[in-house]
Amino acid sequence: MAVEQFSSPLWVYDFGVIEKRILELRSFDVIRYAQKASPNINLLSKMGGLGLEVDAVSAGEIVRALRAGFSPSRIKYTADVFDKDALALVKEHSIPVNIGSPDMLWQLHEAGVKVPLTIRINPGFGHGHSQKVNTGGELSKHGVWHGELDALVKKAMQLGFSVDCLHMHIGSGSDFEHLSQVVSAMESMVPVACKSLKTISVGGGLPVSYKRGEQNNMDLEKYYNMWDSSRKRISNIVGHAVQLEVEPGRYLVAESCVLATEILAVKKMGNNLFYLVNAGFTDLVRPAFYGAYHHISIIPKKSKELGELVDVIVAGPLCESCDVFTQEEGGVVVSRKLPLAKVGDLLVIHDAGAYGSAMSSNYNSRLLAPEILWEKGEFTQIRKRQTFEHMLNNEVCNE
Ligand code: LLP
Secondary structure (H helix, E strand, C coil), rough: CHHHHHCCEEEEEHHHHHHHHHCCCCCCCCEEHHHCCCHHHHHHEEEEEEEEEEEECCHHHHHCCCCHCCCCEEEEEEECCCCHHHHHHHHHHHHEEECHHHHHHHHHHCCCCCCCCCCCCCCCCCCCCCCHCCCCCCCCCCCCHHHHHHHHHHHHHHCCCCCEEECCECCCCCCCHHHHHHHHHHHHHCCCCCCCCCEEECCCCCCCCCCCCCCCCCCCHHHHHHHHHHHHHHHHHHCCCCCCCEECHHHHHHEEEEEEEEEEEEEEECCCEEEECCCCCCCCCCHHCCCCCCCEECCCCCCCCCEEEEEEEEEECCCCCCCCCCCECCCCCCCEEEEEECCCCCCECCCCCCCCHHHHHHHHHHHCCCCCEEEECEEEEEEECHHHHHHCCCCCCCC
16 A cells, blocks of 8 residues: 555556546647645646647746757736746746736737737636635736726737637636526627637636536537537637637546544543644645535544544644634534544545645645655556655755
8 A cells, every 4th residue: 555655645646547537638639737725737748748738827837848858839828917037937838828918928029029929818707615725806806807808819919929829718617507607698798800810729727527426527529519509609709710728737647646643632622522643734735725525534543443433633743723624615614424533543534636746835834745646556656755854855944
């Protein structure tokens, strides 16, 4: 077992799951992986090998994509701002840019950078699994306001840019109903003047089923067909064929990974039973941040049988009351029915591949856990456990 080999806490990925998800999206002309969901360069390089393109939202993500072997033309810098490093990398490698603020156009122009452009449109509405991941509407900082699109396209053309792609991403972990609203919004907003348009990017946001027995995975065929029909109408507007791009993060990786932890304490607080494990929100922040649900299971260490089901609150080791894996939006702590377990048993947190390891931190000076890949019957370490030396590396002590 991976935990015996690499100890815990530990992220364990199954690449077969990622491959399966990629296959399901093959009807789209381009699958652009939103690497923010899980940016390990080993995973990136494997996805690149399967023909995917990649999204980068920061200078660091550009560096990762290049290191993983993506040629610059298969990377797209998608953000609402440039910082110095990102602009320098875009310029050095001629990386296509997805503009999320009009200022980015002037900054590219001033820097003398001519790269193919995408414009991210804020269609005036958004949706996601939590208000914190809604990326559309007047309260969102993301994208170019739809009313300003025509003028920006014209300005970009005057400056000699080619606007190759229009993009909308309304939020993460959305649903069919809201994602389908994007289709008509996109169609109604395509500027006739956008003659250089080659691609429509439908963004990411595809949901996955976190709860066992719950079917919220989307009907992908229906989703694709809807976009495909729309693509034909958009082709008529601009007068030539356009291709369809999808930009998933969560959908490709969420179910590919578990966070394996060990129970360090089992204790009662009045009527409540707690399992305290050796991973906290420094590893998986989604429950504390969004009230996100993750399925949990127990692997007994010594006994062969699972104990009777009891109500348990699962929490981590951090010096923070919200370091609880069983909580709902708004920080409401809830219990979960789990087998009665003992100190030393393993507690596995499922579907942790998207925004799991990617959002880990060193808070409480906790070390980043290693990442292991399960592929072709073998475990390979794709990120080593951080060391205390590494954690302190950039700190300077005056003595
Ligand atoms: N494209 C853009 C422009 C995005 O901003 C995002 C996600 C994606 C694609 C990928 O979305 P996905 O397919 O993964 O839903 N940390 C949150 C999710 C934040 C998503 C940020 N942007 C969570 O743990 O649920």
